[in-house]
Amino acid sequence: MGVQVCADHDEAVADVRDGSTVLIGGFGLAGMPTRLIDALIRQGARDLTVVSNNAGNGDTGLAALLDAGRVRRMICSFPRQHDSHVFDRLYRAGEIELEVVPQGTLAERMRAAGAGIGGFYCRTGVGTLLAEGKETREIDGTTYLLEKPLPGDIAFIKAHAADHAGNLVYRKTARNFGPVMATAARCTIAEVGEVVAPGGLDPEAVVTPGIYVDRVVSA
Amino acid sequence: MGVQVCADHDEAVADVRDGSTVLIGGFGLAGMPTRLIDALIRQGARDLTVVSNNAGNGDTGLAALLDAGRVRRMICSFPRQHDSHVFDRLYRAGEIELEVVPQGTLAERMRAAGAGIGGFYCRTGVGTLLAEGKETREIDGTTYLLEKPLPGDIAFIKAHAADHAGNLVYRKTARNFGPVMATAARCTIAEVGEVVAPGGLDPEAVVTPGIYVDRVVSA
Amino acid sequence: MSLRITDAPRSKDELAAAIAADIPAGAYVNLGIGQPTLVADHLRDDGGVVLHTENGMLHMGPAAHGDEIDPDLINAGKVPVTELPGASYFHHADSFAMMRGGHLDVCVLGAFQVSATGDLANWHTGADDAIPAVGGAMDLAVGARSVWVMMTLRTREGAPKLVPSCAYPLTGVACVDRVYTDVATFDLAEGAVTVTSLHGVARGELEALVEVPLRFA
C-alpha cells in the first residue's frame, strides 16, 4: 500500500531474506538494476533463487552477485553468453543449479503469477527436452504444455522515471522484463533515473501503474 | 501485413461475412466504434456472434445492430442496463442467444486467443452458475476453472489516433477492450480520431503496436 | 476490538462514512458500482487511498460536473468521473489482471445475500425471466484481498440478508470478509460471525433477526 521513496539502495534492499526468490529485470545489461544488486551484495542475503533472462554478463551486476556465492539456483532462458564466465564456472563446478525456461514461457509464467492465473497451456517446448515432467494436453487438435505461475518474493527492476504515486516509465528496449516482474513479486523495488513530481508522468503513457511498486530509489 | 488506411467506414467493413464473430470494443459508449457499426448495418452481414462488454445502450451503435436483427448470439459480461431495452426485448422474445462471461474472464480469454494460450486456469466463477460445464482443477490447494481462448474473425475498435504504421493510442477509459480485442481477431479495424504522420506517435506511448491493426479509418 | 453501540440505524451516508473510516491509509480500493461508490465521498483527502475502476484506471477522482464531463472518462457504473494526479490508464486485460492477481487491498460491493461462511450473492436474482449480468463482480469477489459488503440487513419485506446459506445464485464462495449494514457490522472469519458494532438494535433483537450464530466483540 503506497510507495516508499528510499534514501538509498541499501535502505531499499535492507529486508531481503536468505532463501528468497528474487526477480531481476534486464536483458543483458539493458534494464538491469545494477545498483540494487550491488546493495544486495553488501546486504548479504544468501541461498537465493534468482529469476532473470540471462545469468550475468561480465563481472558486474548479476554476475557479481553470482560470484559472491549468494545464489543457489538460477531460473533463466539464456545463461550461456560470450561474457557469462562467472556463471559458466559455477555451473561447471556444480555450485549453482540451473532451470532453463523458454524466454516467452518465463515472461508468461511471471505474468500468470501477477494475474491470478493458476496455470496455462502453451505450445512452446512441446516435444523437446524442456517438456520433460510437464503435463501435455491436446486442445482442439493442438498439443500444449501446462505451465505454472512463477512468483517472486522480491523484484528488482530498473525504470527511467517514477512519480510519487509509484508509476513507472521505461526507456526503449530497457523496458523488457520490468513491467511483468513488477506484477509478479510480493515486493517490487524500482531503481529509477529520477523521481518526478505528482502529475509529472502522462497518465496515458504510464507503463507500470504504482499499485505494483512498493519502493523506488533514484540513482 | 501492413496497415490499410481506408477511405471511409463502408470500405473498411465491406468484406465482413455472414456468420462472423465480431469483437466490438467499448465499455458502454466509451470506446465504442459507432461509425464502423453503422457501416456494418448498411453492409448487411447477418447471423453474427458479437463479443462486447455490454449488449448495447440506447438505440445507437451496438443497440442499432441488434435492433436490425443481425446478431444471433451475444457474448458479454453485462447485458442488463437501464438503457438496454433493445437487447432486453430481443432476449425476452427468444430472438437472441446470450453467453454471460465474467468481465475479467472475457478480457483474459481474448488475450489468450491473441497470445497463443490454449487455455488457462482462473478462480473467477468457481462454485457459481457460470462454472457449469467447465472443468475445475485444484492446483496447489486452490480450485480453478479452465477457460478457453475467445478469438474473433473481425475486431471493431475505437482509438484516439493512429500513425501510418498502424500504431494506436487511446484516450482515458475509452481504452478499455480495444487493445486486447486487436490481438484476438484475424482482422482488426480501428476507427480513429486522426491518422498522424509517420513518427507522429511517441514509440514509448504506443498502446497497440501496428502489427495488430489491419485497417484504420478516421472520423 | 470492543463492540461499538449507537442509538439509531445508520443512513446510507453514515454507513459510507463508517466504511471510509475503516479503509487503511494508502490502500488501493475498488468501490464497484451503485451504493458503495458513496464511500468515495467520505475518504479523507490525506489518507492517500487510491481508487481503481475496473474499466482501466487508478487514481480515479470524484464524479465530473459541468465542463468536466468527458465521455471518455467514466467509472464502472458509466458515470462521468475525473482524474487525480498520479493517474494511470490501462486496458481491460491489465485491469482485471490487477484485480484477479490480488493487488487491490479492499473492494466494497453491494449484495442480495451473504452467508455466514462468506459466500456472496449479488449478481442474479435467480428469477426465471431475469437477464443475467455479472460484470466484474465475480472477479472482484475472488481477487481483492479484503471483500467488504455494504447493504441493509433486511430486504424491503423484512427478511435478513445475512443468512446461513444463500438462496440466490452465488457470485463467489467464502470470499466476504466483512459486512457493513444499517444496524450492525459483522466480521466473517473461519466460519464465525462476529458483530463489531450495533446501531439501534439490541443484541437479542439482532440474534432473533438473523438465523446465524453470532459472537459479539
Place this chain on the structure above:
Amino acid sequence: MSLRITDAPRSKDELAAAIAADIPAGAYVNLGIGQPTLVADHLRDDGGVVLHTENGMLHMGPAAHGDEIDPDLINAGKVPVTELPGASYFHHADSFAMMRGGHLDVCVLGAFQVSATGDLANWHTGADDAIPAVGGAMDLAVGARSVWVMMTLRTREGAPKLVPSCAYPLTGVACVDRVYTDVATFDLAEGAVTVTSLHGVARGELEALVEVPLRFA
C-alpha cells in the same frame, strides 16, 4: 515454381540477399540472433518489411554506430541498434504474446539440424558439459507463421544438416517451412522435401549428400 540453378555455392551475404528477396512486402519479421540478422542488410527500403526484436520492439532499424549507440536500445543479440519511424516498445510478456500468438509473418533462424519433416534443432548440442540456453528460439519456432532456416548444408566435418531425423535435442517439432543453404533451398511441406534452387551442386550430388528423399521443383 521452377528450379533455379546457379554455378557456385552462395556466400553468407548472397544467402542473406536471397532470403531478403523472398520476404513479402509489408511482412513482420524476426531475424533471431547471429547470422540471420544479415538478412536485414538486404531488405529493400521500399518493401515495408517491419523487424521485430524479441526484447520488445517493432520497426527496429540497422545496427547503431558511433554516437547512435544507446545501451538501452539493443537487439536480441544484445547488439546496439536504431529506431525507425513507426517504432513501438513493449514489455517481454507482450513481445512474446505477439510471437506465440502467431502475429509474426516470418522468422529466420540458424540451425544445427533440420529434419525432413521440419523438426528444428538449434539450441543445444546435447553434449554432457554443454550449458543449455534456449532464449526465444522455442517460442519463435512455434509462433511465427513461416519459419525459415538459414544455414550451411554441411557441418565443418562435411556431415549434412538436413537429416531424416535430428540427432540433437529439438527446438520445435514439424515447425520449419523452408531451409536456405549455401548450395540449395528446400521447401518442407507435409513430409516432402522439394528443392527449389541449386547453387554449385548437381541434383545427383545433392541426392547423394543428404539421406532424405528429394523432389525438384
